[in-house]
Amino acid sequence: MSKVIDAGMSDELAAREDMIVCRGVKKWFGDFQALRGVDLTVKDREVMVVLGPSGSGKSTLIRCINRLEVHQEGDIIVDGVELSNDVRNIDKIRSEVGMVFQQFNLFPHLTVLDNVTLAPIWVRKRPKAEAEATAMQLLERVGIPEQAAKFPGQLSGGQQQRVAIARSLAMEPKIMLFDEPTSALDPEMISEVLDVMKGLAQSGMTMVCVTHEMGFAREVADRIVFMESGDVVEIGTPEHFFTNPTEDRTKLFLSQIL
Amino acid sequence: MTDITMPPPVDELAPEPPPSGPVVWARENLFSSWGNALQTFFFLFISWQILSWLLGKLVAEERNWDAVLTNSRTFFTFNYPLEQFARMWFSLGALIVAVGITLIAFGFEPRVRTSKIVQSTIGLGAAVAVIGVLTPVSGSWRLGLIAVGVAIGVVAWLAGRALPDGQTLPFWSLLVGFAVFVMVLVWIVPWGQNEFLDGEYIDEPGTVNITTKQPWTVMMGLLLGSFFGARALARVVPRRILQLAMIVWWVMGPAFLLFLVLRDPAFDWGYVLAVDIPIALAFGLGGGALLYWLTEPVRGEIARIVGALLLGTAALTWILAFFGVVSMLQKIRLSILFLALFALAAATFAGERSVRLRYAGIWMGFVALTHWLITGINTPSTLDIAAPPFIGGFALTLTIAYYVMLASFPIGALMALARTSTLPIFRILSTTYIEVVRGIPLITVLFFFSIMVPLFLPGEMELSELAAIFIGYTLFSGAYMAENIRGGLQSIRKGQFEAADALGLTTAQRTAFIVLPQALRVSIPNLVGQAIATFKETSLIAIVGGFDLLRVGNQTVASQPAFLGQSLTALFFVSFVYWVFAYSMSRASRSLEEKLGVGSR
Ligand SMILES: Nc1ncnc2c1ncn2[C@@H]1O[C@H](COP(=O)(O)OP(=O)(O)O)[C@@H](O)[C@H]1O
Ligand SMILES: [Mg+2]
Numbered sequence: 001m002s003k004v005i006d007a008g009m010s011d012e013l014a015a016r017e018d019m020i021v022c023r024g025v026k027k028w029f030g031d032f033q034a035l036r037g038v039d040l041t042v043k044d045r046e047v048m049v050v051l052g053p054s055g056s057g058k059s060t061l062i063r064c065i066n067r068l069e070v071h072q073e074g075d076i077i078v079d080g081v082e083l084s085n086d087v088r089n090i091d092k093i094r095s096e097v098g099m100v101f102q103q104f105n106l107f108p109h110l111t112v113l114d115n116v117t118l119a120p121i122w123v124r125k126r127p128k129a130e131a132e133a134t135a136m137q138l139l140e141r142v143g144i145p146e147q148a149a150k151f152p153g154q155l156s157g158g159q160q161q162r163v164a165i166a167r168s169l170a171m172e173p174k175i176m177l178f179d180e181p182t183s184a185l186d187p188e189m190i191s192e193v194l195d196v197m198k199g200l201a202q203s204g205m206t207m208v209c210v211t212h213e214m215g216f217a218r219e220v221a222d223r224i225v226f227m228e229s230g231d232v233v234e235i236g237t238p239e240h241f242f243t244n245p246t247e248d249r250t251k252l253f254l255s256q257i258l
Numbered sequence: 259m260t261d262i263t264m265p266p267p268v269d270e271l272a273p274e275p276p277p278s279g280p281v282v283w284a285r286e287n288l289f290s291s292w293g294n295a296l297q298t299f300f301f302l303f304i305s306w307q308i309l310s311w312l313l314g315k316l317v318a319e320e321r322n323w324d325a326v327l328t329n330s331r332t333f334f335t336f337n338y339p340l341e342q343f344a345r346m347w348f349s350l351g352a353l354i355v356a357v358g359i360t361l362i363a364f365g366f367e368p369r370v371r372t373s374k375i376v377q378s379t380i381g382l383g384a385a386v387a388v389i390g391v392l393t394p395v396s397g398s399w400r401l402g403l404i405a406v407g408v409a410i411g412v413v414a415w416l417a418g419r420a421l422p423d424g425q426t427l428p429f430w431s432l433l434v435g436f437a438v439f440v441m442v443l444v445w446i447v448p449w450g451q452n453e454f455l456d457g458e459y460i461d462e463p464g465t466v467n468i469t470t471k472q473p474w475t476v477m478m479g480l481l482l483g484s485f486f487g488a489r490a491l492a493r494v495v496p497r498r499i500l501q502l503a504m505i506v507w508w509v510m511g512p513a514f515l516l517f518l519v520l521r522d523p524a525f526d527w528g529y530v531l532a533v534d535i536p537i538a539l540a541f542g543l544g545g546g547a548l549l550y551w552l553t554e555p556v557r558g559e560i561a562r563i564v565g566a567l568l569l570g571t572a573a574l575t576w577i578l579a580f581f582g583v584v585s586m587l588q589k590i591r592l593s594i595l596f597l598a599l600f601a602l603a604a605a606t607f608a609g610e611r612s613v614r615l616r617y618a619g620i621w622m623g624f625v626a627l628t629h630w631l632i633t634g635i636n637t638p639s640t641l642d643i644a645a646p647p648f649i650g651g652f653a654l655t656l657t658i659a660y661y662v663m664l665a666s667f668p669i670g671a672l673m674a675l676a677r678t679s680t681l682p683i684f685r686i687l688s689t690t691y692i693e694v695v696r697g698i699p700l701i702t703v704l705f706f707f708s709i710m711v712p713l714f715l716p717g718e719m720e721l722s723e724l725a726a727i728f729i730g731y732t733l734f735s736g737a738y739m740a741e742n743i744r745g746g747l748q749s750i751r752k753g754q755f756e757a758a759d760a761l762g763l764t765t766a767q768r769t770a771f772i773v774l775p776q777a778l779r780v781s782i783p784n785l786v787g788q789a790i791a792t793f794k795e796t797s798l799i800a801i802v803g804g805f806d807l808l809r810v811g812n813q814t815v816a817s818q819p820a821f822l823g824q825s826l827t828a829l830f831f832v833s834f835v836y837w838v839f840a841y842s843m844s845r846a847s848r849s850l851e852e853k854l855g856v857g858s859r
Contacts, residue, residue: 034474065608066757066760072446080369091762094760094761094762095761095762097760098760099756099757099760101753101757103753103754105751105753105754105756105757106757107754107757107758107772107776108776109779118761118763118771119761119763120763121609121613121764121773122607122609122763122767123761123762123764123767125555125608125609126610127612128612128613129612154484164757167761168760168761171761171762188262213607258754
């Protein structure tokens with residue numbers, strides 16, 4: 001585990017409560033080590049952007065946070081609940097952490113409305129009428145209420161990703177994880193998804209976003225994390241990252257991507 | 259923005275489509291090169307030989323098609339008593355009405371392109387003409403056939419040229435056409451009147467008997483009536499309700515018809531009222547109330563505990579029965595087992611009032627269905643049917659095929675899920691079951707269940723032979739069903755599982771709402787293939803004593819004094835019947851696939 005350069009955060013942010021705490025998180029796929037002891041704290045209502053070259057372990061890290069992957073060493077504490085093999089903790093965390101995938105992963109056999117209401121009805125045990133009313137509000141928020149009766153296959157990529165965001169929000173999560181939400185989209189659709197994410201950030205959602213959209217990172221992020229080869233290399237505010245990054249590896253990566 | 263208006267782009271004319279038509283097609287596909295032409299001639303010659311040999315067999319001197327005409331009733335219902343035949347007609351009528359309503363309920367009213375009808379008719383004409391050329395019949399017959407075939411083709415061709423392009427016909431016109439066709443068959447075509455009257459064979463010219471004409475006329479009336487009636491109904495009743503009603507009917511209805519066909523009015527209603535119905539009511543209502551209580555979200559763990567207790571009770575009833583300690587009707591034991599499974603799943607499907615009511619409702623429907631099936635299939639007929647104590651002929655073929663497919667479906671789905679489960683014990687059990695069963699020929703399974711199992715059963719347990727065959731065949735078919743459904747399960751992408759997990763769905767919810775619905779859709783072609791295979795393989799029950807369609811043709815008809823040695827004639831007919839049904843099934847599945855958009859997502 002190499003030394004992490006932590007350029008700090010604003011006092012206001014530092015004063016908030018911890019929402020996600022990772023301590024020495026290690027993860028292996030067979031013999032291959034994908035995470036080499038990640039230490040990271042995400043504050044309440046913070047927007048954290050995770051950067052890094054392909055294969056650096058960004059997806060693995062955020063997938064460990066809602067236990068789509070199981071880490072082998074270290075601790076992950078989400079909203080005060082420690083992730084362990086206790087099924088009840090996993091269920092609790094999953095229903096409080098929303099996740100948006102690169103490939104949308106909408107349920108193709110269900111209408112947009114059913115995609116959004118499924119989990120509230122069956123996991124939260126909401127009455128159907130109430131769940132549908134909430135779902136319509138969410139679809140309005142992401143700008144596609146008129147598509148409610150369609151099937152995912154009939155929508156554009158940008159629309160599908162917005163449905164996927166609405167589907168996660170319907171569970172009223174405290175935290176949202178985004179794994180490259182715009183990477184599978186045609187260029188003209190990227191901004192419609194980013195706009196929804198910006199709105200969400202302004203509403204005070206705690207967000208961890210893996211993304212290569214530098215404009216979004218500069219404008220919205222409270223802190224940026226740079227990862228490489230399973231390690232967190234550098235953490236800091238957007239100003240720090242875009243004006244005087246410290247690590248050579250960070251500089252190199254930013255010069256390639258900007 | 260400035261006001262620059264661009265002239266709209268002008269479309270260029272699309273290029274002429276390349277010439278098409280039968281001549282072009284033949285040149286490109288059959289005679290594209292010397293080698294190709296040679297192949298074409300070779301295979302034409304081979305097909306020519308085979309066809310004329312086959313047609314020769316069909317019209318040969320020794321073929322006596324009266325064997326089929328005379329025995330049409332025997333083929334379909336074997337020795338079902340004539341004076342009770344109204345029940346058969348009633349059942350057929352009920353099925354036809356259900357078909358009519360189902361077509362409407364599921365919106366199956368495709369418009370048919372006239373060009374397609376014209377093509378098929380030209381094809382028919384060509385086929386008649388070719389048959390005329392190939393069949394070894396007398397010259398006048400041959401000329402007649404060729405003339406008729408050419409006439410059909412030419413008329414259809416002329417009609418096709420006169421009709422405007424792209425015209426379509428509504429679906430009902432096909433139904434009407436079908437009804438008219440059947441009416442022509444029974445009222446006009448001079449089949450001749452053949453029958454056995456008091457053991458004596460009677461053969462007179464003329465059209466078929468009035469006892470055939472009347473019911474078929476009524477049936478066709480029912481077909482059209484139910485179709486148009488359901489159309490009117492669909493304007494008042496929401497489609498979803500019609501669909502639900504028809505699904506319930508197709509699952510429950512055939513058992514009711516079987517009951518109707520096999521029970522005479524002297525049926526022991528006292529027993530039914532005193533035993534069967536109270537048991538069903540007790541489980542249905544009592545279990546429903548229990549499940550309604552258990553599915554309240556606050557119940558949580560209690561549901562699992564109750565389920566586990568019930569499971570233990572069910573196991574105990576079997577163990578005790580095996581040692582002859584407690585005797586109890588089999589269906590009570592089964593019902594306890596099923597109730598235990600429903601209770602175990604209760605926490606998963608907990609929810610608001612309407613959800614809980616639906617869960618209890620599904621349980622009651624399930625109880626009603628299983629008790630129907632058990633009673634319907636496990637009690638011998640009260641009708642005075644000779645020798646094999648059940649219906650026979652095509653009715654038996656259809657009954658077995660239908661029940662086996664219905665019952666093997668849940669077994670297959672469960673086994674497929676178990677085999678893909680992450681729990682090793684489930685995986686090992688289901689893999690063993692599937693691989694063992696798939697390694698054994700069906701006929702062995704049938705022998706085992708019809709002969710061996712009744713011997714092993716403890717004293718007070720009874721199993722009718724048909725029930726034994728049914729159980730064996732269902733377990734056999736379930737293993738193949740499992741493999742077909744597993745194929746569908748494997749086609750579901752990992753992202754679907756992850757999305758469901760990320761939303762916090764439990765494994766059971768993920769399976770029921772996300773994985774299975776998609777997997778079944780993908781498996782439809784394979785499942786229909788299996789349904790067709792199951793339907794055809796019912797012919798094996800002849801070997802363990804059933805009088806199905808094949809055995810009636812091969813044995814019963816061929817041993818009648820008037821038709822001694824006509825088994826080949828009967829077999830031609832039997833093959834034709836199998837083919838018509840199997841082919842319709844595969845066509846129906848193709849249009850179902852198109853409707854559900856399999857493979858085009
Ligand atoms: N399921 C898996 N099995 C084996 N190796 C994996 C698996 N998932 C990811 N990896 C490996 O772990 C490393 C980190 O992957 P990932 O977290 O997806 O990177 P990123 O999202 O930063 O591109 C990569 O080298 C990848 O090949
Ligand atoms: Mg990734």
